[in-house]
Amino acid sequence: MAELKLKNLQKTYEDGPTVIHGINLDIRDGEFMVFVGPSGCGKTTTLRMIAGLEDISGGELSIGRQVVNDVPAAKRGVAMVFQSYALYPHMTVRENMGFGLKLAKKPKAEIEAAVNRAAEVLQITHLLDRKPKALSGGQRQRVAIGRAIVRKPDVFLFDEPLSNLDASLRVQMRIELAKLHKELATTMIYVTHDQVEAMTLGDRIAVFNGGHIEQVGTPLELYESPANLFVAGFLGSPKMNFLPAKVLGGKLQLADKAVLDIRVDRPDGENVTIGVRPEHLRIAASGVSAVVDIVEHLGDTQIAYVHVQGVKEALALKLASGGQTPANGSTIQLAIDTQHCHVFGADGRALALRSREAVAA
Amino acid sequence: MKYSSKANLTAYAFLAPAIALLLVFSFWPVGFGSYIAFTKYNLIDAPVWVGLDNFRELLDDELFLMSLKNSAIYLIVVPVIQVLAILLAVLVNNNLPGIKYYRAAYYLPVVTTVSVIGVIWNFMYTEDGALNGILRWLHIINEPIGFLNDDRIALLAVMFVTIWRGLGWYMVLYLAGLQAISQDVYEAATLDGANAWQKFWRITVPLLMPTILLCSIMSVLAAVKAFEEVQIMTQGGPYQSTFTALYYAYEFGMKSLNFGRALAASFIVSLFCIALAWLNFRYLTPKTK
Structure with a gap:
């Protein structure tokens, strides 16, 4: 040895x-x-x-x-x-x-x-x-x-x-x-x-x-x-979703102007990337608007691929198998579990988060 | 008509042209030649059946026995050419700069016609030729050697040309065999502690056995059937010392129009070829389990 x-x-x-x-x-x-x-x-x-x-x-x-x-x-x-x-x-x-x-x-x-x-x-x-x-x-x-x-x-x-x-x-x-x-x-x-x-x-x-x-x-x-x-994108299947955002008053604003309560110590206007795994996205009554592209049924889970305004790649979200299956082409509202989000700076490195608060819409 | 018999007919229809060509140009000449070996035949009169007379005459003819002996001696070419071709293939299998030019150079004699090769080597072998010049320059000899005039070495001189001429062909076959061996196997052997010599004997040679079998059979048949070099360089001389069995057949068939005896000689050469090919299969076929 x-x-x-x-x-x-x-x-x-x-x-x-x-x-x-x-x-x-x-x-x-x-x-x-x-x-x-x-x-x-x-x-x-x-x-x-x-x-x-x-x-x-x-x-x-x-x-x-x-x-x-x-x-x-x-x-x-x-x-x-x-x-x-x-x-x-x-x-x-x-x-x-x-x-x-x-x-x-x-x-x-x-x-x-x-x-x-x-x-x-x-x-x-x-x-x-x-x-x-x-x-x-x-x-x-x-x-x-x-x-x-x-x-x-x-x-x-x-x-x-x-x-x-x-x-x-x-x-x-x-x-x-x-x-x-x-x-x-x-x-x-x-x-x-x-x-x-x-x-x-x-x-x-x-x-x-x-x-x-x-x-x-x-x-x-x-x-x-x-x-x-x-590393964030390489490990995990489906891979982590990335959403471009801007720092606004210490919080993060998405392309569709929705503001997430994720707090970073970066100057206003700085471009960052939010990383969120498919299991930390869910369908909610209100939140980020998304159009369903396709839903894959894997037996125990379903993976829905959705398009969000201002995000190039489709986002993946994991849904429970027995739960609601959104129709292809339908518009849904996404809730993002901000407690499990990662934020990466313009150089791609992970940024330290100031505090994580409850799920934000 | 049943589907299977219709399919068979279609298959035979596709095979027919090839079978026809084989029948006309291979099987018929072999069968007719074998028949002629038991006849007296001079191309003009109809063949006359003489049973084993041609074979008896051959066995009483010292020239034929010497030709057979020379053909057996010619088999020395086989191990020499195989060993050299394997070593050469191993050498040119390296990724050294300019190695492609070496490969091409070794292959060049294969694509050169045998008549040109014969003429070049006749020049090389003359008393004031390049070979004697080099040997004298190196102080190996004082007097020039008559490579093709001395009945003690003329056959060896012709055999050397056969080796030189065939080396590139067998090298390419071995090179293909070597390149089919996965590099991973050598790396595994490296990790197992094998040195270069052990890798050659325990990995390369066993994995080349199918190629060795093929090349061995081809070179055995080529050696027994040696004819072109003899015809171009010595015409069987000096003092009939370079007569090979096939050259004997040629002399009696084409020059003396004694086709019965010529084809009887060829028949014996064929039997030799079959026996030697069987020996190759018997001892060189890789064992499978």
Whole structure:
């Protein structure tokens, strides 16, 4: 087991762009850290630098208090599960899982015992003599995880391991990964662009964007207190609604002139953005006027997408399944739960709110 | 008419042109050639059935036995060309600057006609040719070597041209095979602690086995059927030392109009080809489970 320290970690490709701009991050021993972000944000590159598959252009990477910038991948004590599984197609499952130990010239009995133990944990003992092409996607993923477990690494690295699986298998594997982390209590770093995986698996989440880390925190911290517009918009499904507003006498005025009792210490006339999650909007007798675009029925809930004057994107609001369903094209009044609103300045950073008062219309 | 038989008819109708071409240009010549191998035939008179006489004459003919031996020696080309082509493919599979030009350069002999290649190498091999010049300049030899005049090395000199000529073709096939191997597999091996040599032997070679099988069969057949280089560079000489089995067939068929014996020789070469192809399949087919 080991903690990791990323100190001003940078990656610049030869004659190419800088893709990681100095990342600082401490990952605790035994922690499940999730790197999340859109495609091309640098999360996989960072993971590959930790694995030793990419050179580090600048900064320092420590694993278990040892600086490993120049330590070869195989000697860093890390094991990686690839998105494509990366199983050796010509080897059986048993050979795949024992390959690392075989190269390390471990005794046959020890390899056999380690492979059998990992196979039992992952319930793939009956597959040990098959080749990868005779396995389903989920089974291949288990074998890839098994190969990592057999090496008894200090750190597990997962590079979008569930993205090739179908939705139901993904849920099942997600639960199994969470259990595995509990059992092994080893440091795990997990890259995903799926926020549900990030929210459900991670002890902490690092949100990447454009080669920077935007925010690090527990899933609830990020959900409830996003540091900026990017994090606020990235986490949550449907995503947070954003409404442009102006500061007016310490309160906020929307484009349709409605004033919300959200108090900020900013000068009058400053443009800000109000962020409100779909569950904090509701239909009321009076409030902000909106036209219903479409209503999605998800079984336990309904999501209504509505247009509000002065707001480019449709706003999403969550409605109880058994409740009233507004007709498409109808005009409704929206109440905004100002106690759960977030306000972001012109630079996109979250602003401190002075006080939160009761729901305003 | 039932749907299935109608569908079958349609399928056969679509296949008919290809089957007709195969019948006329492949199966018929093979069948007729095999028949001629058991006859006396000189293109003018009708073939006369002689049973196994042509084969008996062949086995009594020292020149044919030497030609067969030369064709067997020619098989040395196979492992040499395969190993070199794999190594070359591994080298040019790197993303080094200008690597595309190297790939093109190695492939150039493949798209050059064999007659041009033969003429160029004849020049290269002459006593005052480039090869002797280089060897003398490097002080490896004092007297020029008669590459195509010395019956001890003429066959090797011709075989070298076959290797040079075919290398690019097999390199491209191996390159395609290498590029089909996922980079992730190599990265997984890196994390498993494999060094470059272990990756080559334990990952690259096993995953290239289907390509190795294909290239091996193709090069075995090409080696046994070696003819063009011999015809252009040595015409079987000196002292008939570069006679290969097919060149023997050509000599007896086209020059002596003894088509019965020529096709009997070809028949034996075909049997060799089938046996060697079977051996390749037997020992190089990747095991599946």
